[in-house]
Amino acid sequence: MIRTSLALARRTLLDAARRPQFLAPLVIFPSLFLAINTGGLHRSTDLPGFPHVGGFLDFQLAAAMTQSLLLGGVAQGIGTALEIESGFFDRLVASPIPRVSIVLGRILAGAVIALGQVLYFVAIGLIFGASIAGGLPGLLIVLAIGVLAGTGFCALGVMIALRARNASTVQGIFPLVFVVLFVSSAFFPRALLSHPADWIASYNPLSYIADGLRDPIISSVSLQPVLEGLAAAAGVTAAFVALAVAALHGRLREA
Amino acid sequence: MSTAPAIETIGLEREFGGGLKAVKGIDLAVAPGEVYGFLGPNGAGKTTTVRMLVTLLRPTGGRATIAGFDVATQPADVRRRIGVALQEAALDLLMTGRELMELQATLHGIPRRAVAERAADLIGRVGLANAAERRVGTYSGGMRRRLDLAMALIHAPEVLFLDEPTTGLDPTSRTTLWEEVRRLRDEGTTVFMTTQYLEEADQLADRVGIISDGLLVAEGTPAALKAEIGAPHLDITLGGEAPDAEAARRALEPYGACRPAPDGAHVSLQVADGAAAMAGVVRALDDAGLLVEGIELVRPTLDDVFLAKTGEHLEGAAEEAAPA
Amino acid sequence: MSRNAAMIWALARRALNEITRVPGAAVPGVLAPTIFMVGLSGVFGQAARLPGFDAADFRTFIVPVGLLQGAAFTGAATGVNLARDIERGWFDRLMVCPAPRTTILLGVVASAAVRSLLPATLLTCVAFALGVDFPGVPALLLTIVLIMALATAIAFYAVIIALRFRTQQAAPLMQMGGFIAVLFTAAYAPKALLAGWLSAVATVNPVSPILTGVRQGFVGDVTWHDTWPALLASACLLVVLGSWAVHRLGRVGD
Numbered sequence: 097m098i099r100t101s102l103a104l105a106r107r108t109l110l111d112a113a114r115r116p117q118f119l120a121p122l123v124i125f126p127s128l129f130l131a132i133n134t135g136g137l138h139r140s141t142d143l144p145g146f147p148h149v150g151g152f153l154d155f156q157l158a159a160a161m162t163q164s165l166l167l168g169g170v171a172q173g174i175g176t177a178l179e180i181e182s183g184f185f186d187r188l189v190a191s192p193i194p195r196v197s198i199v200l201g202r203i204l205a206g207a208v209i210a211l212g213q214v215l216y217f218v219a220i221g222l223i224f225g226a227s228i229a230g231g232l233p234g235l236l237i238v239l240a241i242g243v244l245a246g247t248g249f250c251a252l253g254v255m256i257a258l259r260a261r262n263a264s265t266v267q268g269i270f271p272l273v274f275v276v277l278f279v280s281s282a283f284f285p286r287a288l289l290s291h292p293a294d295w296i297a298s299y300n301p302l303s304y305i306a307d308g309l310r311d312p313i314i315s316s317v318s319l320q321p322v323l324e325g326l327a328a329a330a331g332v333t334a335a336f337v338a339l340a341v342a343a344l345h346g347r348l349r350e351a
Numbered sequence: 352m353s354t355a356p357a358i359e360t361i362g363l364e365r366e367f368g369g370g371l372k373a374v375k376g377i378d379l380a381v382a383p384g385e386v387y388g389f390l391g392p393n394g395a396g397k398t399t400t401v402r403m404l405v406t407l408l409r410p411t412g413g414r415a416t417i418a419g420f421d422v423a424t425q426p427a428d429v430r431r432r433i434g435v436a437l438q439e440a441a442l443d444l445l446m447t448g449r450e451l452m453e454l455q456a457t458l459h460g461i462p463r464r465a466v467a468e469r470a471a472d473l474i475g476r477v478g479l480a481n482a483a484e485r486r487v488g489t490y491s492g493g494m495r496r497r498l499d500l501a502m503a504l505i506h507a508p509e510v511l512f513l514d515e516p517t518t519g520l521d522p523t524s525r526t527t528l529w530e531e532v533r534r535l536r537d538e539g540t541t542v543f544m545t546t547q548y549l550e551e552a553d554q555l556a557d558r559v560g561i562i563s564d565g566l567l568v569a570e571g572t573p574a575a576l577k578a579e580i581g582a583p584h585l586d587i588t589l590g591g592e593a594p595d596a597e598a599a600r601r602a603l604e605p606y607g608a609c610r611p612a613p614d615g616a617h618v619s620l621q622v623a624d625g626a627a628a629m630a631g632v633v634r635a636l637d638d639a640g641l642l643v644e645g646i647e648l649v650r651p652t653l654d655d656v657f658l659a660k661t662g663e664h665l666e667g668a669a670e671e672a673a674p675a
Numbered sequence: 676m677s678r679n680a681a682m683i684w685a686l687a688r689r690a691l692n693e694i695t696r697v698p699g700a701a702v703p704g705v706l707a708p709t710i711f712m713v714g715l716s717g718v719f720g721q722a723a724r725l726p727g728f729d730a731a732d733f734r735t736f737i738v739p740v741g742l743l744q745g746a747a748f749t750g751a752a753t754g755v756n757l758a759r760d761i762e763r764g765w766f767d768r769l770m771v772c773p774a775p776r777t778t779i780l781l782g783v784v785a786s787a788a789v790r791s792l793l794p795a796t797l798l799t800c801v802a803f804a805l806g807v808d809f810p811g812v813p814a815l816l817l818t819i820v821l822i823m824a825l826a827t828a829i830a831f832y833a834v835i836i837a838l839r840f841r842t843q844q845a846a847p848l849m850q851m852g853g854f855i856a857v858l859f860t861a862a863y864a865p866k867a868l869l870a871g872w873l874s875a876v877a878t879v880n881p882v883s884p885i886l887t888g889v890r891q892g893f894v895g896d897v898t899w900h901d902t903w904p905a906l907l908a909s910a911c912l913l914v915v916l917g918s919w920a921v922h923r924l925g926r927v928g929d
Contacts, residue, residue, distance in 0.1 A: 128854065271707050406771065
């Protein structure tokens with residue numbers, strides 16, 4: 097199972113590398129948002145109650161990462177749906193591989209792409225003047241939470257694709273990414289969100305993931321936000337991987 | 352009536368980026384009211400030639416005129432006089448047949464008060480009156496082709512371009528389309544038709560042009576082109592334990608030139624009227640004590656013409672020859 | 676002249692079929708600006724407390740941004756639809772008909788102006804329901820004109836992209852153009868509060884005066900001082916992008 101999952105993951109990654117025009121939106125749109133948010137609202141750090149940060153960019157990097165990772169999940173979902181539509185999925189099912197590796201392979205590929213996405217935004221942040229207050233340990237924590245969360249979002253995308261069966265339905269989820277982000281503390285401190293966004297944010301796992309990504313950037317590593325971030329990312333990943341596998345079995349039963 | 356060609360090309364060329372020349376200098380002339388079949392395999396330059404003639408592509412060399420108007424310098428005048436049904440029946444699946452026809456009529460400048468009547472007339476002519484209020488997305492492939500043809504005829508064009516009009520159609524739909532092409536010819540419309548199907552060219556075309564690798568390699572009536580290759584001949588298969596092709600050759604000398612095959616069991620007889628001579632040939636072989644296992648009248652086909660000119664077969668020939 | 680008008684009307688009516696005949700097709704484009712407006716005001720609402728913010732609240736300040744975003748999405752969708760028509764061969768049918776190229780182009784983009792009013796209407800209704808004050812009839816009329824003009828201008832841009840790349844895969848490029856045009860302005864905060872680089876970009880961005888024009892009534896009164904630059908910028912965008920699109924259409928087949 098591990099071997100076939102790795103082989104399928106490698107195939108997905110090769111496909112992505114050969115068609116970078118499909119990867120670009122995963123970082124370009126969040127980069128544009130990052131630029132606009134930072135350029136437009138950089139004075140927000142003066143607001144009473146805003147955490148102490150080196151700059152608004154430092155604060156916003158986690159939001160850009162979270163957004164990009166969510167879009168990565170949507171992209172893997174679209175990729176899965178396209179494989180179903182083209183019949184390649186059926187070809188895999190008919191082959192003698194462990195079927196769960198069909199799902200795991202794509203999720204693994206998503207994890208590798210997630211690593212690239214997080215590194216991209218770390219680089220962008222450093223180029224434009226941000227710094228990682230937590231140093232190398234902080235960077236490693238950011239990468240860990242980012243890759244874990246990205247893996248979970250990929251599993252979510254794959255699960256939706258297996259249930260929806262067509263790419264345009266999965267694509268329709270794109271606006272929902274922003275809805276879920278808006279009711280989290282990804283873009284702004286939870287204490288400064290309007291009601292009821294602040295209340296929803298308390299229960300939104302994206303808040304904890306974003307805060308976990310943010311903490312090592314804006315301050316030295318603090319235990320609580322990091323542990324919460326890791327726990328939220330791990331919980332999201334475990335839940336969505338299980339649901340994706342269940343969706344796969346459900347689909348195979350129907351066939 | 353004008354005697355100038357309806358379609359004329361002189362050294363027509365089209366070069367794409369990277370130096371790829373899809374059309375390398377084509378000279379042809381199609382008379383008004385003629386059905387011209389344009390044959391060639393995939394990648395020969397058929398579609399590129401058609402796209403230049405209908406002003407979708409600009410020639411990079413030579414010139415072409417349609418009804419006397421230059422495709423490069425007078426494209427709007429050309430478009431007023433042509434109807435086009437391209438390889439893909441490009442239809443809006445959300446619209447009904449009637450709506451599409453009326454849109455086409457409007458785009459061709461037909462006066463508003465005449466649009467509905469003209470659309471209904473054409474839809475009825477292609478046998479789609481009962482389906483006119485249905486969305487095109489519910490139409491079969493044959494129905495979509497017929498609608499495509501009707502749209503190409505909405506403004507009564509002088510010259511009609513059909514790019515592989517029956518590809519993918521069932522035999523009944525194909526026959527219906529052939530009848531329509533014949534009717535158009537009878538009405539005086541010039542038809543320029545590309546096809547991969549030899550039978551289609553044979554049945555419909557007054558003249559045929561064969562394109563290969565961007566050049567016109569043969570042109571003429573189907574009969575004349577086939578006659579160039581050779582007369583019909585009889586293929587005779589001899590039976591028995593020891594077939595004697597040499598003895599068959601001697602027996603058939605009175606009928607015409609006879610060539611025995613190296614295997615000794617087959618002979619090929621060139622004969623003027625093969626069908627009428629068949630009975631006599633069989634009798635002659637029987638009188639010589641030779642057993643005839645099979646006898647077939649073989650006429651040259653356009654694929655034989657193509658093979659002779661280019662060294663390759665046409666794909667349409669392969670499809671038509673394939674067992675059902 | 677009337678024949679050209681009939682052609683434009685026929686093509687525009689065809690383009691509107693996507694909304695009237697495909698259930699749900701228009702929903703994402705209509706909903707997205709409203710989602711952004713509600714979401715952004717929920718997230719960044721406290722920013723309006725910053726000294727120098729003129730608006731009563733952040734939501735009122737960004738309603739005009741949402742209106743222009745809706746116009747930009749609609750314009751981009753026109754280009755995506757044209758790219759789909761190119762891929763499916765329908766565009767060839769338009770190119771071989773004798774209608775003038777300008778007429779065809781106007782027919783293709785005309786629906787964008789009408790469609791842009793759908794997300795605008797939803798957003799405005801939701802904004803009013805959430806407490807944003809009515810800007811007044813003159814401001815609303817001006818807003819309608821500016822939204823329709825921007826949608827048409829972005830549609831010209833998207834058509835240029837569609838004709839260049841001839842594939843729906845260029846959709847992100849079309850969407851990004853409108854996105855950047857609308858948001859790289861004083862979208863989230865007054866110009867004085869923007870970071871230096873964004874302030875410089877906003878200064879040269881032709882959509883900035885359009886945003887200022889639309890913001891009238893929501894923030895401050897309608898004045899000729901802020902109206903004429905908006906109209907001029909709209910006209911310039913239409914002329915420049917429209918001419919470029921006509922030129923590009925004329926080069927089809929080269």
